[in-house]
């Protein structure tokens with residue numbers, strides 16, 4: 255990822271019920287947003303574990319965006335609240351490890367908010383571009399990690 | 409269960425700095441339940457250490473393994489080969505687990521990845537509280553099942569101290585006054601008269617004051 259250090263690569267974990275639909279809507283509505291994100295669809299942001307974010311950074315992501323439903327409207331009631339706590343803990347861990355916590359951010363968007371989604375992506379790309387490429391290049395083979403670990407990103 | 413919490417990544421980096429091939433060894437029992445040292449936490453701590461190593465140019469090579477129990481030989485044996493291959497082990501078990509590994513691998517540096525904190529329970533989601541200090545002579549029957557040694561900040565055997573505000577402990581306002589709880593519980597189970605008896609000073613020989621403790625069961629020895 256990001257071998258030539260020019261364009262930041264951002265992994266976006268999107269909830270199937272909101273942000274993923276918003277991204278889809280942004281596409282069909284021909285909304286422009288930077289092509290730096292790699293979307294990973296999740297059944298709910300509550301499915302996302304701290305190690306998913308950590309693995310993304312280990313694999314060389316420059317930033318990770320977690321996009322879940324608006325607070326109070328999670329399809330599974332509390333998944334986005336769980337994700338919020340995990341994102342905050344992961345940010346703390348990243349900071350302790352020496353990586354800028356701003357590289358990981360959680361946002362809340364509804365399925366109809368394609369504009370908002372595009373805006374969040376733009377903001378994220380801007381933040382990460384300012385920080386520069388992640389100092390953590392590809393340090394593990396994610397396929398090997400998957401063999402050993404349950405829960406690592408596919 | 410035994411409750412523990414992780415040390416910070418800078419602390420761990422400092423401890424592990426002299427080593428290259430490091431095994432982060434998890435335990436599948438208490439520390440898994442209190443979300444501090446099981447398979448998932450091993451994965452998280454390992455990731456954070458790899459990131460730290462990369463950012464700080466430390467050259468750590470981190471391996472991960474979690475066994476069912478680190479305080480039990482049968483399970484430790486399953487990890488023997490992996491432990492032998494590592495330069496050092498960072499154990500995310502409780503202090504007993506860390507020492508069990510260290511004793512069995514005398515040539516291997518073994519470090520604690522967690523701070524072992526207390527014996528307690530899961531009070532509500534994400535909240536663990538201390539319930540027992542393993543004093544060696546349990547007196548719970550006299551106090552309606554609420555431990556004054558562990559849960560009263562002043563360890564009063566003949567409480568309360570008189571300083572509680574409402575039902576809060578004066579030392580830790582975020583915690584309930586243990587003696588308020590004892591009174592209420594004894595009243596509920598109709599044993600309030602127990603409080604008329606004066607409890608003599610406790611003999612602490614059975615606790616840590618008597619030196620390291622061991623339990624020997626002749627009926628189970630070979």
Ligand code: SF4
Pocket residue numbers: 539540541542543544545546547548555556557558
């Ligand atoms: S009296 Fe001693 S053994 Fe009983 S709960 Fe309190 S500390 Fe634990």
Ligand code: SF4
Pocket residue numbers: 559560561562563564567568569570571572573576577578579580584585586587588
């Ligand atoms: S307020 Fe209650 S719990 Fe706190 S020290 Fe006094 S008796 Fe013990």
